[in-house]
Amino acid sequence: MSKAVVIYLSTSGNTKVMADAIAEGLMSRNVSVTTMNFHEARIEEIKAADAIAIGSSTFHYKMLPPMEKFIESLERANVTGKLGVAFGSYGWSGEAPINIAEKMRKLGMEVIDPVLRIQYQPTEKDLEECKRLGKDLASKIKKTAETHKEGGPKAKGTPLEDVKMGEGGH
Numbered sequence: 001m002s003k004a005v006v007i008y009l010s011t012s013g014n015t016k017v018m019a020d021a022i023a024e025g026l027m028s029r030n031v032s033v034t035t036m037n038f039h040e041a042r043i044e045e046i047k048a049a050d051a052i053a054i055g056s057s058t059f060h061y062k063m064l065p066p067m068e069k070f071i072e073s074l075e076r077a078n079v080t081g082k083l084g085v086a087f088g089s090y091g092w093s094g095e096a097p098i099n100i101a102e103k104m105r106k107l108g109m110e111v112i113d114p115v116l117r118i119q120y121q122p123t124e125k126d127l128e129e130c131k132r133l134g135k136d137l138a139s140k141i142k143k144t145a146e147t148h149k150e151g152g153p154k155a156k157g158t159p160l161e162d163v164k165m166g167e168g169g170h
């Protein structure tokens, strides 16, 4: 079974309800999910996951420093090649989810669109969008797993080593 972790920082619960709805979307597509506050995140769980969703609300035009440190520490979990989702509630500027997506990409993760930002408390309609994102992530996890099973692009057509580029200069 595919695995995902949904990790969040939320001071008054707005980003947490987004996290729960993303997890619900993933679970509805048979992905096993652990949802946790970033303080509770364990490196083993992150290493074992096919995908990581990270959310934070915005404070003073950025994410809070402990969340920033946490994401940077993911380098130790070797997250290169894993799928990622960035999300968060905000009030007026909403930089945190964008910064999360940037940091995930720097770590070599493939971040799927959209970077989901919801103003203040999510409405029912907003939560449907969160669930949709969870379902889209689940589909992407399955597609990626199938590509790996087939042996990736090399499995079909000409092996890459046999393609000679520009021999003879023409």
Ligand SMILES: Cc1cc2nc3c(=O)[nH]c(=O)nc-3n(C[C@H](O)[C@H](O)[C@H](O)COP(=O)(O)O)c2cc1C
Residues within 6 Å of the ligand: 009, 010, 011, 012, 013, 014, 015, 016, 056, 057, 058, 059, 060, 061, 062, 089, 090, 091, 092, 093, 094, 095, 119, 120, 121
């Ligand atoms: C002290 C303080 C600073 C904030 N700074 C920003 C900010 O710079 N930009 C922004 O978009 N929202 C800002 N907000 C709004 C929060 O991001 C917003 O209330 C969000 O819904 C909180 O979500 P949470 O419950 O998941 O923490 C700030 C809120 C507080 C209390």
